[in-house]
Amino acid sequence: MSTIRQAAVEMLKDVLENKNFFSEVKTKQSQISSQDSAFANMLILTTFRHLVFIKKVLKKFVKKKLPATAVSGQYALFLGTAEILYLNTPDYAVINSYVEITKHLADKYVAGFVNAVLRNICKQKEELKKEETNEFFPPEFFHILNQDYGKKTIQKIQSAAMLEPKLDITVKSDAAHWAEVLGGKLLPSDTIRLENNGKITELSGYADGAWWVQDFAAALAVKALPDIKNKNVLDMCAAPGGKTAQLINKGAKVTALDISAPRLQKLQENLQRLHFEADVVCADALEYIKTYKGTPYDAVLLDAPCSATGTIRRHPELVHIKRLKDVEKQAELQKEILHETPKILKTGGTLIYCTCSISKLEGEKQIAAFLEANPDFKIVPITSEELCGDNYLAEIITEQGFIRTLPQHLADFGGTDSFFVARLKKEA
Ligand SMILES: C[S@@+](CC[C@H](N)C(=O)[O-])C[C@H]1O[C@@H](n2cnc3c(N)ncnc32)[C@H](O)[C@@H]1O
Known part of the structure; x- marks a missing residue:
């Protein structure tokens, strides 16, 4: 011991x-x-x-x-x-x-x-x-949240984020059946939530590639990308491939790009287990866009590198090591990639921008600056109905039609990671 x-x-x-x-x-x-x-x-x-x-x-x-x-x-x-x-x-x-x-x-x-x-x-x-005060956030992390949220909201974020998260999975099909087989709960958008114990690799369906691990919130980005069957989709920051798998599962022809060779190795292993195929490219997104000579893509998914501050339930160490300057640094990199993306997207194509950051600098504010610089892009509001067939998920949709989840959302099921998704269309 x-x-x-x-x-x-x-x-x-x-x-x-x-x-x-x-x-x-x-x-x-x-x-x-x-x-x-x-x-x-x-x-x-x-x-x-x-x-x-x-x-x-x-x-x-x-x-x-x-x-x-x-x-x-x-x-x-x-x-x-x-x-x-x-x-x-x-x-x-x-x-x-x-x-x-x-x-x-x-x-x-x-x-x-x-x-x-x-x-x-x-x-x-x-x-x-x-005397336990149940405080999770040191002042430096509070300072990040304080840029975007009021004290009451931060208090709710803190209480919910301190709880140990469950294990979420995305299935290829037949979610109700798999929820029963695995003894999990079916969430409104067909993610299955399991108790977080035991070895994942020993669960039924893992070895056969019937499902993959993916947080409820992270799974929403691809759900906001309709009608991609047989379409060319660029998954621009793809590894380890949770969203790549969803895109392929929806019938898209996927190019999965990432800068990190070891992370792409993981993506390849995941796709192999799931019996899925994609064109895998190891490159810096900026270089790729600069030298790209092919047909513009029908859709681009930019799951941008970020501070990961939306994942503090799973990674509680982040509240002790992340500072506002880290968030700002990531926001700069996102901006560079995001603002180059129009060059490889066809007119009429869809751009999904998402991050697992709780900071609006990496979400809402990033998109506001992009739209100002690119007036040919319009927001296509995301609705709860299209995500789950009803208004169960209304609490995670912002007035502008973005997805913004916070740890206290989906409280009846045990909360969620914080995630941001915007859906934009390139107009003529
Ligand atoms: C949020 S993770 C992607 C998660 C992935 N989309 C999924 O669903 O499994 C961000 C990824 O961006 C990659 N990345 C960072 N900088 C990059 C760049 N300049 N070009 C391409 N990929 C980059 C990282 O290696 C990392 O794998």
Whole structure:
């Protein structure tokens, strides 16, 4: 157990100091067996979900600023406090493990300090649990949201985003049948929602390629692209291919482009499992557009690289590592790609622009600037009816006809990621 916890200390440090996604950091950790992986996930994700309160607790017990050499001790304290307050690990196990780890990663002096702090937290844990503030967002993340949302909305986002998400899948066909086979709930737009436990690869239909993992909100972008059977569609930032699969499933002839070779490798594996085919191109979207000599596409899907701040339910570390300047940087890149896209889209063609960002800089505001610069493009409003045959999804459609999901939407089913989709038409 203490090997996993030591790996957890190292991973936490890597995420927070190098601003890496936890999922990326985890793939580098060879010490963790697949059996231990579930515990490591739970420990680290719980720590990120409660880190704001954990830091407040530690402030009570750590009065001096720790020297740089004691930094491993600080990460051990984050994880140890999470175990005491949220995972109900026996006190002696928490104290012994993190003291040993700190001896190994720092020195005896820091280990003694970790020992003293964890002992004090154990003594007061019942009172501390009552003081829990359920705050998820540190001030820097609040600052990102504050650009676009009022305090009440941010409060709702925070409460909903802190909850552990379920597992959503998209099926090729016969969603009601698969919902029954897998024991899942059928969401209004035919996504199936499963309890997030067990191995995905062992579920019925996975090996045969009957479905793929895709959040409810992420699946909406392609649903807003009607009548693409036999049409040429460019999926401009395609990997790992969730939306590519949807496009092919709708009968389109798809060119799947992405700048990242390893991510395209993943896309190829996914398409192979699903028995789907696409033209796969590894290129920078900007270069591709500049040198493109073929027939303009009937439709372009731009699922632009973004801050991923809409996925904080699944990636709670993002609230601790993303800053407004990261959002602004991504918005610049999106703008560059988006503003070149008209060159490869035919007149009368449809452009779907989407991001998994909660920031309007990467969504609504990005589209407003694009429309100003490209008056030949018009918004084609998306409706709840076309997404689900009724008005069940009215709460996620904005006045302008964009999709804007927030974590508190779809509350009856357990919430959703935040996502933005705009549908535009290039007119003559
Ligand atoms: C949001 S992800 C795409 C997710 C994908 N559409 C799906 O549904 O599975 C954004 C993708 O943009 C790619 N990307 C980033 N910069 C790019 C560029 N300049 N040209 C092409 N692709 C780029 C990234 O490698 C990443 O795979």
